[in-house]
Amino acid sequence: MPSEEQWTFNPFIAFTEQWLETWQRVNALGLQNLQGITLFGDPRLRSCWMAGLSHAMDNYMRSPAFLELMQQSLEVMTGSSHLPPINKTGEPLMATTFPVSHEVQIPSFSLVGKKVFVTGGSRGIGRACALTLAAAGADVAVSSSCTGADCAKSVCDEIRDMGRRAEAYSFDVVMRGEVTTMCAQVNDDFEAIDILVNNAGVARDGVFRKMDRCAWDEVISTNLTSVFDITKCFIDGMAARGWGRVINISSIVGQIGNFGQANYAAAKAGLIGLTKTLAREYARKGVTVNAIAPGFIKTRMLDHVPDKALQSVLDDTPVGRLGDPMDIGASALYLASPAAGFVTGHVLDVNGGMAM
Helix, strand or coil, rough: CCCCCCCCCCHHHHHHHHHHHHHHHHHHHHHHEEEEEECCCCCCHHHHHHHHHHHHHHHHHHHHHHHHHHHHHHHHCCCCCCCEEEEECCCCCCCCCCCCCCCCCCCCCCCCCCCEEECCCCCHHHHHHHHHHHCCCCEEEEEHHHHHHHHHHHHHHHHHCCCCCCEEECCCCCCCHHHHHHHHHHHHHHCCCCCCEEECCCCEEEHHCCHHHHHHHHHHHHHHHHHHHHHHHHHHHHHHCCCCCEEEEECCCHHCCCEEEEHHHHHHHHHHHHHHHHHHHHHHEEEEEEEEEECCEEEEHHHCCCCCHHHHHHHHHHCCEEEEEHHHHHHHHHCCCHHHHCCCCCCCEECCCCCC
């Protein structure tokens, strides 16, 4: 018996069998009635009647008139005029078989032909996002602060080694004039951006009682206001083309708060609100806007966290480890991909179960 993958299906034969089965069920009533009429007669007469009728039925079912009627009936049953023509013997004139497809439509995660801009892409989460999206086929623009310029160039070298295009841009995301100039340059160099990953951010921690306005303003400006300015430079172009992705890197801290991070928590929480609002405004224009809320990830931000505090984090994390930047890169790939076209306004928690 052929395997499921090898099985072929002839619609002519299948629908013919279905038609004949129905026809025979109906005509069986006539045969039964005829048998009933001759039941009390001579058995030899009854046998003669039945043989003659069977012979007549057989001849009729092979006749051109019956075959033409059957063809018309099949076309009505299937709603199709593409059934193979039949000859006088009842066989298709062409041997037409249609394989039954058992292939599952796998969603596409390919980013070939797409152009990505990753802010804060020189290290940590930003670097992981840039490399992961490039590995999926995208060309990538990588931005960094001036102090991270060399690292951003190294990331671009890694991307070029994959056979993709990459360019590094260094500017201060807090300075609106620099943002406008550099984003215009990115748009010109890449002839539009399809996927924007807003990752640039800083932390200036301290308990609220001792936090000054400068620490507050720096974090809010870098982590939230810059997202407004940079997104403004790209999202309307995405909408005009009918396709785009905006991915904002928020934080678990923006969801549950954290001791000594009032400014950081406020900025990351504001980013979630911005994400959901933009998702509503641009959904009908083919642009999805989502956020990723990482837990505690092994990046420079944890370099100065005391071991005791890190152990407390591990104890509160069900998977029992810190996150890796590539965990966030993989999440960004999903949200950036064509497969995530029905996902918008979502906050993807990647925190090892620390917050559920």
